[in-house]
Amino acid sequence: MSLDLHAIYTDLHAHPELSWAEHRTGAVVVKHLGELGLEIVAGLAGTGVAGILRNGEGPTVLLRADMDGLPVEELTGLEYASRERGVDPDGIDVPVMHACGHDVHVTALLGAVERLVATRDEWSGTLVALFQPAEERDGGAQALVREGLYERIPKPDIVLGQHVTGLPAGTVSVHAGAAMAAVDTFHVTLHGRGGHGSRPEVTVDPVLLASHAVVRLQGLVAREIAPAETGVVTVGSIHAGTKSNIIPAEARLEISVRSFNDATRDVLVDGVARVLRAESLASNAPREPEIVHGESFPVTFNDPEATERLRGVFRGVLGENRVGDLGRLSGSEDVGVLAAAAGAPLVYWFLGGFAPEPWTGPIDVFDPDLPSNHSAYFAPVIEPTLSTGVSALVAAAREYLG
Ligand SMILES: [Zn+2]
Ligand SMILES: [Zn+2]
Known part of the structure; x- marks a missing residue:
C-alpha cells in the first residue's frame, strides 16, 4: 500500500x-x-x-x-x-x-x-x-x-x-x-481627551498625537540602527474617531517590527515604546499609552x-x-x-x-x-x-x- x-x-x-x-x-x-x-x-x-x-x-x-x-x-x-x-x-x-x-x-x-x-x-x-x-x-x-x-x-x-x-x-x-526576520507585533492605544472639534483647547487630540507617533517611529530605523543593519517598523493599522467635528478620546495603532539580530531587535522594540510614551507626554495625554506586545517570533x-x-x-x-x-x-x-x-x-x-x-x-x-x-x-x-x-x-x- x-x-x-x-x-x-x-x-x-x-x-x-x-x-x-x-x-x-x-x-x-x-x-x-x-x-x-x-x-x-x-x-x-x-x-x-x-x-x-x-x-x-x-x-x-x-x-x-x-x-x-x-x-x-x-x-x-x-x-x-x-x-x-x-x-x-x-x-x-x-x-x-x-x-x-x-x-x-x-x-x-x-x-x-x-x-x-x-x-x-x-x-x-x-x-x-x-x-x-x-x-x-x-x-x-x-x-x-x-x-x-x-x-x-x-x-x-x-x-x-x-x-x-x-x-x-x-x-x-x-x-x-x-x-528570516524576527517579528514583534504591538497593539497600541493612545489616550487623549475627547470633545468638540471647534474647541481643541479643552481636548487632547489623539489623532494629532498618533500622527506624530507614526512619523517619529520611522526615525527608529533611519536614525537609531547602523546603516549596515536592517530593520522594518510598519504601522499597518491606525484607527481613531467617527466624525469631522468630534475629537475622539483615543487612537489605536497596530505595529509590526522586523529585525535580524537581538541588538537591532532590542533597539527597535524599546524604541517603539519610548516614542509612544514620549509623544503621549508631548501631547499632554491624560494617561500613558497601553502597549500590548503581541505575536513575537525570533x-x-x-x-x-x-x-x-x-x-x-x-x-x-x-x-x-x-x-x-x-x-x-x-x-x-x-x-x-x-x-x-x-x-x-x-x-x-x-x-x-x-x-x-x-x-x-x-x-x-x-x-x-x-x-x-x-x-x-x-x-x-x-x-x-x-x-x-x-x-x-x-x-x-x-x-x-x-
Ligand atoms: Zn504564511
Ligand atoms: Zn507559511
Missing part, C-alpha cells in the same frame, strides 16, 4: 482550515501516520499531531510541517480550489485558502515518512514528524513548547523543515545564519555548519544547479522556537513550487510576476514540487539517521 500524494494534496488544498482549527487536517494526518505504523501523539496544543518512529540507537530528527490556511478567498481557478469558509477570532465568517502552501508541507512530510518507513532497515535513530498548528497566527510553535512538547515527544538533535514559495519547482534554496537562524552540510546533500540529490541561496528574507517563521526549546540546530529551506519552463534567470530570485505566498492566486504546481519536497526531507533526515 502506498500513499497517493497527489490525492492527499488536492484534498487538503480543497479543505483548508484556519489557524487553531486544523481538525480535519489533523485527522487526515493521524489516519495516514496510523497506516504507516507510526506511534501517534495527537492533541498537541489542540490540533497538533506528531508521528514517532523509534528505529534503534541514533540521533532524533524532527521534521516539521505547519498545517494552517489563511483567511483569503481563493482565485486560482484550480479544479481543486477551496470553497471553504471559517470563523476568525473576531467571530467573522471568512473565506479560507491554503494561500501559504502549508498543504504542500503536510503532504510532502507524509510522503517523506512513508519513504523513511519503507527504508527503515537502512537507518537507525528516532524520527519525529511534527504537524504544527497555527503558524500564521499567535504562535503555534510557542504554544506547543509552552505545553511541554518535549515531555510528550522525544527531544530532537536537529530540527528540519521547508517552505514552498515562488521559485522554480524542482529546486530548493537555503541560507546559512539569519535566514530570527529564524539556520545553523551554519548543518546548513552547508545539507546544501551538499541537496546538490547530490537534486543536482548541482538546483540548490540556491535566497539570502535573508524579511518574512518570519516560528519553526526556530521548536529548535531553540530543544537546544538543537535548525535547517529550514525554501522549496520551489512554480513551473520551471519560463525560468530564464537565477533559481533563487523571486520572479515579481509570480503570485507571492498569501496571494489569492498562489497555486504551486503539484509536480515536481511534491516529489522534490519529499526527496529533500528524506535526504536531510538520512544525513543524520545514516
